Amino acid sequence: MWTLFQIELFKIFRRPRTYIAFAAITALIGMVQLGLKVDGQEYASFVMADFNSSFALEGNLLNGYFVCFIVLQLLLVHVPLLIALIAADMISGEANTGTLRLLMSKPVSRVEFILAKYLASVVYTIMLLVWVALQALFLSMLIFGTDDMFIMKSSYAVLIKSGDVFWRYAGAFCFAALAMTTVAALGFLLSLFAENSIGPIVATMSVIIVSTLLSTMNIPLFNLVKPYLFTTHMITWKEFFDLRVNELNEAIPGSLAYPEKIKTSALILLIHIVVFVGAAAVIFKRKDIVS
Amino acid sequence: MRSFMTFFLLVIAATLQAQDVTVLVAKVKAKLDQVNDYIAEGKMKTDVAFIKAPVGKVKVYFRKPDRFKLQKDGGISILPKGGISINMRSLLTTERFLALDAGTQLLDGQTLRIVKLLPVEENSDVVLTTLYIDEPGLLIKKAISTTKENGTYEMEMQYGNFRQYALPDKVVISFQTKDYKLPKGVTLEFSDGDKPKTEAEKLRNKKGRIEITYASYTINKGIAESVFKQ
Numbered sequence: 449m450w451t452l453f454q455i456e457l458f459k460i461f462r463r464p465r466t467y468i469a470f471a472a473i474t475a476l477i478g479m480v481q482l483g484l485k486v487d488g489q490e491y492a493s494f495v496m497a498d499f500n501s502s503f504a505l506e507g508n509l510l511n512g513y514f515v516c517f518i519v520l521q522l523l524l525v526h527v528p529l530l531i532a533l534i535a536a537d538m539i540s541g542e543a544n545t546g547t548l549r550l551l552m553s554k555p556v557s558r559v560e561f562i563l564a565k566y567l568a569s570v571v572y573t574i575m576l577l578v579w580v581a582l583q584a585l586f587l588s589m590l591i592f593g594t595d596d597m598f599i600m601k602s603s604y605a606v607l608i609k610s611g612d613v614f615w616r617y618a619g620a621f622c623f624a625a626l627a628m629t630t631v632a633a634l635g636f637l638l639s640l641f642a643e644n645s646i647g648p649i650v651a652t653m654s655v656i657i658v659s660t661l662l663s664t665m666n667i668p669l670f671n672l673v674k675p676y677l678f679t680t681h682m683i684t685w686k687e688f689f690d691l692r693v694n695e696l697n698e699a700i701p702g703s704l705a706y707p708e709k710i711k712t713s714a715l716i717l718l719i720h721i722v723v724f725v726g727a728a729a730v731i732f733k734r735k736d737i738v739s
Numbered sequence: 740m741r742s743f744m745t746f747f748l749l750v751i752a753a754t755l756q757a758q759d760v761t762v763l764v765a766k767v768k769a770k771l772d773q774v775n776d777y778i779a780e781g782k783m784k785t786d787v788a789f790i791k792a793p794v795g796k797v798k799v800y801f802r803k804p805d806r807f808k809l810q811k812d813g814g815i816s817i818l819p820k821g822g823i824s825i826n827m828r829s830l831l832t833t834e835r836f837l838a839l840d841a842g843t844q845l846l847d848g849q850t851l852r853i854v855k856l857l858p859v860e861e862n863s864d865v866v867l868t869t870l871y872i873d874e875p876g877l878l879i880k881k882a883i884s885t886t887k888e889n890g891t892y893e894m895e896m897q898y899g900n901f902r903q904y905a906l907p908d909k910v911v912i913s914f915q916t917k918d919y920k921l922p923k924g925v926t927l928e929f930s931d932g933d934k935p936k937t938e939a940e941k942l943r944n945k946k947g948r949i950e951i952t953y954a955s956y957t958i959n960k961g962i963a964e965s966v967f968k969q
Contacts, residue, residue: 495921498917498919498920498921499919500820501820501917502819502820502916502917502919502947503817503818503819503820504817504818504819504820505815505816505817506809506810506811506815506816506818507811507814507815507816508815509815595813595814595815596811596814596815598815598817600921601921602920602921602922602923603789603919603920603921604788604789604790604791604919605789605790605791605919606790606791606792607785607790607791607792607793607815607817608793609793609795609814610813610814612793666923690791691791691793693791696784696786697786697787697788698784698786698792698793698794699791699792699793700793701793705791
């Protein structure tokens, strides 16, 4: 299993396609950082127009923590598409090149084979997120400095002390890793059903787009299915940036407003991963490999 | 003739009373004028329904006549917008004002003189200031300021160790806030769990409070201009 896993990792990182995602992320984050460095104040005043009519904010509002939050908001909607590029190619790519039948002629259990492939795609996903963290958080901290973090939600604003921010990012990135491995699991499952990579990649993207739309639209009919869609729970990383308040309306540093929401979402994402990977293992075990 | 005399006496009495409160305000101002500058350290609490902010340490700098700066200890500070700079002097910076006696009121077991200040200048942002003055102590205990641009502010002061300089230990500023709402599309929030607000909640949401509790003052030691320019 370990050897299989190493081979799969080698295959992933040997392909030029793998690095498209890293390059795309570098370009996207770089663009956002450049834009905010040049015109950040204007962007901030536009977003905070409503707030600024009643309050005056003083301090380094546009600091590295805030910039990272903006980048993650923008990026974590699109990163699933980059993950699908690799995860949805894991089995179908082998089928396309005709190596799947050859691989299955080796004395390796099919379940082990599937798990090794999935774990390799998980490593790729995590490395992509580490790259996002390096660029969006650490580079932004270098460029924009650090200060308290002021973020605006739809019905309230939250001020988090600078010393209370970093662990929240660690939690948010861990949660994002869980969300993205769910996407990887979906792409991986779909890659079983085709003999070329395009189909599963497009199918994964389509599922994500449709589910995201359903999650976003506030229509009573869709509200019934929303809690079961993984896309609804993928954005729960933002809950790490909400504070609990006491009866005097004082925010409590180091607290989370809705920890149970994070637990529930994490559990639902885990269930999705188990179902997707489990289904992939069962289907692959019974699959008649002809290519 | 008798009614004319009565009216004349009433006018004279009102004028004398107005002069009384003008003298009282001048005395309060003179007490405040003992302080040329100060640096105060304390804690600030922001109590606004749509803001979640922890209690933070603040440093306040003041220098005569109207240089004022509130700095959060290494962080972002949120203050109600407007000309109210959270200090007594800002209430009395307008040299030319008309003081009217509005009687007395019992507040926390103490009888306070109510003085209404009307600025003479046309372009003043403050339309009306009502002061609740502790006459024996020459201290402003409460002030309500109505401004053209930023609505009405209410300030309540509690005095302790620095009452001889008319510097409060605690200042509570209450103010009106506007509704706050951002589209969920902008914030990428998908949940639909927001319940419609009741009228009482809506009303509560429109009131904000900033509470500053001062722990120490450093008075008349001089403050460089660069502090206010940062």
